Amino acid sequence: MSDTNRRAFLKGSVILPPLAALGVSSASSQQTPAVDELAASAPAAATPAADDYKPTYFTAPEWAFVQAACARLIPNDANGPGALELGVPQFIDRQMGTPYGDAANWFMQGPFFEGAPEFGYQSQLTPKQQYRLGIKAIDAWCAKNLGRTFAALKPEQQDDVLKKVEAGTIKSDEAPLKTFFSGFLLKNVMEGFFGDPMYGGNKNMAAWKLIGHPGARADFMEWVDRPALYPYGPVDLHGRQA
Amino acid sequence: MAVTNKSVDVVIVGFGWTGAIMAIELAKTGLNVLALERGEDQDTVPSFAYPKVVDEIAQSARNGLLQNLSKTTVTIRHDKDGRALPYRQIGSFKPGTGVGGAGIHWSGVHSRVMPEELRLKTHTLERYGRGFIPEDMQLQDWGVSYEELEPHFDRFEYVCGTSGKAGNIDGVMMPGGNPFEAPRAREYPLPPLKDPPTSVLFAKATKELGYNPFPLPASNASRPYRNPYGCDLGPCNFCGFCSDYGCINYSKASPQTTILPALRAMPNFAYRTHAHVTRVNTSADGKTATGVTYIDAQGREVFQPAGMVVLAAFHLHNVRLMLSSKIGKPYDPNTGEGVIGRNFCYQLINSVNTFFDKQTYINPFMGSGGVGQAIEDFNADNFDHGPLGFIGGGIIWGRQTGIGPVRGIPLPKGAPTWGSGWKQAVKDNYAHTGRIEAQMSNMAYRGAYLDLDPTYRDAYGEPLLRMTLDWQDNDLRMSEFFGDKLNAIAKAMGATSASGRVLKRGDHWDTRAYQSTHINGGTSMGTDPKTSAVNKYLQSWDTSNLFVLGANVFAHGIGYNPTGLVGALAYWAADNIRSKYLKSPGPMAAV
Numbered sequence: 153m154s155d156t157n158r159r160a161f162l163k164g165s166v167i168l169p170p171l172a173a174l175g176v177s178s179a180s181s182q183q184t185p186a187v188d189e190l191a192a193s194a195p196a197a198a199t200p201a202a203d204d205y206k207p208t209y210f211t212a213p214e215w216a217f218v219q220a221a222c223a224r225l226i227p228n229d230a231n232g233p234g235a236l237e238l239g240v241p242q243f244i245d246r247q248m249g250t251p252y253g254d255a256a257n258w259f260m261q262g263p264f265f266e267g268a269p270e271f272g273y274q275s276q277l278t279p280k281q282q283y284r285l286g287i288k289a290i291d292a293w294c295a296k297n298l299g300r301t302f303a304a305l306k307p308e309q310q311d312d313v314l315k316k317v318e319a320g321t322i323k324s325d326e327a328p329l330k331t332f333f334s335g336f337l338l339k340n341v342m343e344g345f346f347g348d349p350m351y352g353g354n355k356n357m358a359a360w361k362l363i364g365h366p367g368a369r370a371d372f373m374e375w376v377d378r379p380a381l382y383p384y385g386p387v388d389l390h391g392r393q394a
Numbered sequence: 395m396a397v398t399n400k401s402v403d404v405v406i407v408g409f410g411w412t413g414a415i416m417a418i419e420l421a422k423t424g425l426n427v428l429a430l431e432r433g434e435d436q437d438t439v440p441s442f443a444y445p446k447v448v449d450e451i452a453q454s455a456r457n458g459l460l461q462n463l464s465k466t467t468v469t470i471r472h473d474k475d476g477r478a479l480p481y482r483q484i485g486s487f488k489p490g491t492g493v494g495g496a497g498i499h500w501s502g503v504h505s506r507v508m509p510e511e512l513r514l515k516t517h518t519l520e521r522y523g524r525g526f527i528p529e530d531m532q533l534q535d536w537g538v539s540y541e542e543l544e545p546h547f548d549r550f551e552y553v554c555g556t557s558g559k560a561g562n563i564d565g566v567m568m569p570g571g572n573p574f575e576a577p578r579a580r581e582y583p584l585p586p587l588k589d590p591p592t593s594v595l596f597a598k599a600t601k602e603l604g605y606n607p608f609p610l611p612a613s614n615a616s617r618p619y620r621n622p623y624g625c626d627l628g629p630c631n632f633c634g635f636c637s638d639y640g641c642i643n644y645s646k647a648s649p650q651t652t653i654l655p656a657l658r659a660m661p662n663f664a665y666r667t668h669a670h671v672t673r674v675n676t677s678a679d680g681k682t683a684t685g686v687t688y689i690d691a692q693g694r695e696v697f698q699p700a701g702m703v704v705l706a707a708f709h710l711h712n713v714r715l716m717l718s719s720k721i722g723k724p725y726d727p728n729t730g731e732g733v734i735g736r737n738f739c740y741q742l743i744n745s746v747n748t749f750f751d752k753q754t755y756i757n758p759f760m761g762s763g764g765v766g767q768a769i770e771d772f773n774a775d776n777f778d779h780g781p782l783g784f785i786g787g788g789i790i791w792g793r794q795t796g797i798g799p800v801r802g803i804p805l806p807k808g809a810p811t812w813g814s815g816w817k818q819a820v821k822d823n824y825a826h827t828g829r830i831e832a833q834m835s836n837m838a839y840r841g842a843y844l845d846l847d848p849t850y851r852d853a854y855g856e857p858l859l860r861m862t863l864d865w866q867d868n869d870l871r872m873s874e875f876f877g878d879k880l881n882a883i884a885k886a887m888g889a890t891s892a893s894g895r896v897l898k899r900g901d902h903w904d905t906r907a908y909q910s911t912h913i914n915g916g917t918s919m920g921t922d923p924k925t926s927a928v929n930k931y932l933q934s935w936d937t938s939n940l941f942v943l944g945a946n947v948f949a950h951g952i953g954y955n956p957t958g959l960v961g962a963l964a965y966w967a968a969d970n971i972r973s974k975y976l977k978s979p980g981p982m983a984a985v
């Protein structure tokens with residue numbers, strides 16, 4: 153169904169319960185309040201990747217780290233632009249300003265105890281705090297052991313540091329680095345890369361094009377039983393095509 | 395108490411699937427019915443409208459439609475000597491909130507129950523003997539029979555517009571359906587959905603292996619449909635934003651699409667949102683519920699008097715309300731006495747990603763929550779357990795639920811997790827990856843139970859529900875058996891490789907990764923008040939004007955998805971309330 157058809161369908165499907173069958177007089181029926189369907193179905197305003205973006209949450213050294221880490225985690229290579237080029241650092245910075253940044257929907261009451269990994273996140277650090285402490289600890293490790301902050305290292309050195317943080321061999325008393333890496337940094341990089349461009353990453357839907365994902369098309373009635381290459385490019389939540 | 399409302403005939407706690415069913419079925423009698431829902435009001439338009447809702451960041455990454463854990467959650471431990479830790483982030487299960495409950499973001503797989511599972515203890519003793527049951531396994535019969543429930547399964551399927559193919563109509567085997575199916579009175583209301591690539595490959599492979607594939611019954615409409623309440627469903631377009639999402643097309647059965655349009659029109663029904671119920675109030679002798687207490691949007695404590703109370707607040711909250719309201723004796727794992735919290739069960743899921751060559755397109759972004767092909771050759775007691783030495787079974791399926799990259803792109807074993815190698819791997823694999831799964835029953839054990847946490851409290855000052863549960867030897871041996879079947883099926887499907895999660899002996903319940911929201915047990919139904927919290931009509935043994943709905947009334951786990959049974963039990967309870975209880979209120983079953 154095209155979008156216009158879909159809206160027509162939605163409009164057409166006003167649901168009429170047979171009131172008589174229910175023994176209810178129609179005079180007393182409550183109607184769902186009328187809503188402007190177009191306005192109500194619109195996503196929030198887009199804040200796509202901007203060339204002159206200035207971070208709001210991250211400090212200058214943190215911003216340098218986030219950009220450098222993005223460039224290594226999803227590099228710009230023969231398969232096209234990477235996380236840095238697609239605006240993922242901006243995505244992460246913007247996310248810090250949402251309820252997620254403060255762990256608003258997580259249970260954050262104490263007491264806090266460490267548990268077996270199967271019991272999930274047990275730290276009292278919010279995402280914002282994870283980044284603040286995690287970046288500081290990694291930069292401190294790099295400065296001490298390699299003589300420069302993470303952002304100033306060579307790409308191969310950066311890869312090596314990230315691998316060691318992921319494996320848990322670079323540790324810090326100041327931050328749970330392994331959790332920071334897998335539960336925040338890498339997770340948020342993937343979200344920014346593949347999320348809708350309205351959130352600041354996935355510029356021009358390049359990540360969707362890379363893997364052949366059609367984005368927000370959400371209508372495969374004619375295609376679901378065809379095991380063939382899907383021929384259409386992606387569409388984003390604001391209706392842009394690429 | 396600060397505020398006391400005007401009394402109603404029936405107050406229903408929670409306005410999701412079971413709350414909506416009970417509300418309309420009791421409102422039809424003319425009773426004054428009020429539903430109290432803790433979350434927001436929501437409806438297809440505006441809440442689940444396209445394009446707004448098909449947003450992986452908002453719904454899947456940030457859990458837009460799920461219970462806000464900062465308000466209330468549970469604590470979890472593996473055994474009764476461990477320290478329970480809070481479920482701080484959404485992981486293994488995804489409780490809903492707001493009007494419609496988890497009936498909004500569910501997938502739509504719509505099953506019944508196998509007749510012998512409702513009398514599993516008797517059946518196991520008959521077929522395998524007492525020595526077959528592990529010592530700490532608490533098997534029991536449910537007190538209700540499949541034949542009694544059949545009209546109610548039928549009713550719920552016709553309300554949902556379930557798409558499927560009958561395998562057994564009144565004992566006559568139907569080609570193309572599930573040959574293990576328990577007898578049903580008539581065909582499904584709608585024909586099966588179209589098969590996506592994963593399901594086609596799965597059906598072919600399982601047939602070659604000598605199994606009996608059939609289209610999984612799905613409450614995602616395959617055609618336009620008008621249900622018995624006069625509510626209209628439109629055909630599912632395989633949008634790929636189903637599980638975790640509200641349906642954009644009025645296709646997935648939910649309280650909103652199948653019941654509320656009719657219910658809202660009834661003058662003797664009302665519902666209130668932002669009403670978080672904290673107690674069922676009872677008379678001094680505990681035998682009568684007098685109403686419920688809730689916290690309203692302004693934080694005020696409100697007493698809502700009622701002639702009858704129905705708990706429909708989802709598994710977790712139904713059990714917690716029984717415990718915090720001190721109705722029924724709490725279960726004690728040391729003595730095995732008490733019933734509230736007893737026989738808490740879950741399900742085991744083995745999930746195998748199947749990777750195909752570049753010519754084989756799966757297109758995993760297309761799909762629907764319930765669409766797929768399945769086999770039940772190893773469900774319930776459809777196979778001889780004797781030589782295998784475990785109790786329980788499950789369903790194996792090749793579903794294609796629709797998935798996008800923010801929800802995670804599975805990769806073959808050994809693929810890098812980031813960097814250029816990862817980028818190459820997602821590019822190569824995304825369009826060519828399917829998934830097959832086994833969903834298996836988790837039996838009831840003496841040491842698996844629910845009680846109130848002694849340490850942690852929620853935003854309302856109430857103790858959290860504490861879960862004590864881990865996989866047991868019986869279940870893990872079953873899981874290994876299913877793991878072998880899955881690997882053989884993956885190979886027969888032509889997968890070039892497979893990766894995933896198969897639970898093996900030594901594994902523990904991992905609360906981090908999503909598996910299913912099919913937790914059950916805790917206020918079992920049954921015939922004996924010493925081992926059940928409610929009778930066969932879902933009426934509390936202790937407080938006869940209190941009815942308890944939800945998967946918490948299961949006596950033990952099943953391999954099927956629960957909602958077909960949960961819904962049927964709600965219709966069954968409503969039917970008996972109308973035909974028996976309202977005529978002569980009081981206990982409906984003899985002790």
Ligand SMILES: Cc1cc2nc3c(=O)[nH]c(=O)nc-3n(C[C@H](O)[C@H](O)[C@H](O)COP(=O)(O)OP(=O)(O)OC[C@H]3O[C@@H](n4cnc5c(N)ncnc54)[C@H](O)[C@@H]3O)c2cc1C
Pocket residue numbers: 407408409410411412413430431432433487488489490491492493494495496497499500501502503504505637638669670671672706707708709711763764911912943944945955956957958960
């Ligand atoms: C992602 C997902 C996929 C699923 N897929 C399937 C599937 O394919 N097949 C299947 O059979 N099942 C599936 N399920 C399970 C299905 O959603 C549930 O079985 C079903 O919704 C249970 O109905 P219920 O009425 O018990 O609870 P719900 O539908 O969740 O309704 C409970 C309501 O009570 C409210 N509530 C809770 N506590 C309180 C309180 N204290 N005061 C007031 N209100 C309260 C909640 O906010 C909620 O609205 C799935 C679930 C999830 C999360």
Ligand code: SF4
Pocket residue numbers: 614615629630631632633634635636637639640641642643644645646761762763796
């Ligand atoms: S896949 Fe079908 S049933 Fe599911 S949300 Fe999309 S249109 Fe609705």
